[in-house]
Amino acid sequence: xxxxxxxxxxxxxxxxxxxxxxxxxxxxxxMAWFRQTPGKEREGVASIGTGLGRAFYGDSVRxxxxxxxxxxxxxxxxxxxxxxxxxxAMYYCAAGPSRECRYDLYLGAYVAWGQGTxxxxxx
Numbered sequence: 001x002x003x004x005x006x007x008x009x010x011x012x013x014x015x016x017x018x019x020x021x022x023x024x025x026x027x028x029x030x031m032a033w034f035r036q037t038p039g040k041e042r043e044g045v046a047s048i049g050t051g052l053g054r055a056f057y058g059d060s061v062r063x064x065x066x067x068x069x070x071x072x073x074x075x076x077x078x079x080x081x082x083x084x085x086x087x088x089a090m091y092y093c094a095a096g097p098s099r100e101c102r103y104d105l106y107l108g109a110y111v112a113w114g115q116g117t118x119x120x121x122x123x
Contacts, residue, residue: 002027002112004093009117012083016121020078022093022114028073030096032110035089035119042092044105048076051099058105061087083121090116 003025012018024031032047046067048055055067066079080087094110096102102109 002095004095004112004114006091006093006114006117009091009119011120011122014084014121014123016083017079017081018083018119019080020091020093020117020119021075022077023075024093024095024112025074027095027112029099030101031069031076032094032096032101032105033067033076033078034092034094034105034107034110035087036092036116037089042107043089044107045091046078047096047101047105049098049100054100056101056103056105080119083119085121085123088119088121090118092116 006022008020030049033045034042036042044058046057048067064082068077093114095112
């Protein structure tokens with residue numbers, strides 16, 4: 001069973017930046033970030049595979065967030081710039097079943113999840 005541990009959440013002002021990290025135990029494959037607010041469905045934020053290392057982004061974060069991966073391939077980072085109040089959510093790291101990720105950030109494709117880290121952006 002893949003273990004995922006997130007870190008880096010916190011509270012910031014609008015326009016500021018945060019960097020989230022997720023380390024996976026004994027896993028090197030597709031990893032992604034999702035986010036969720038109370039009463040809403042979990043939303044795909046970004047994903048990155050190994051091998052080709054292709055990255056995909058949700059429409060609401062494209063151009064502001066960047067996902068990257070350490071050379072050991074079991075740690076991914078989410079650099080979040082120009083944060084907005086609507087980015088406030090619990091952010092979850094997820095692991096997919098293959099080396100490359102689906103292009104569409106489909107929730108059902110992910111087989112392991114972290115506990116989440118809270119991001120709060122105030123105006």
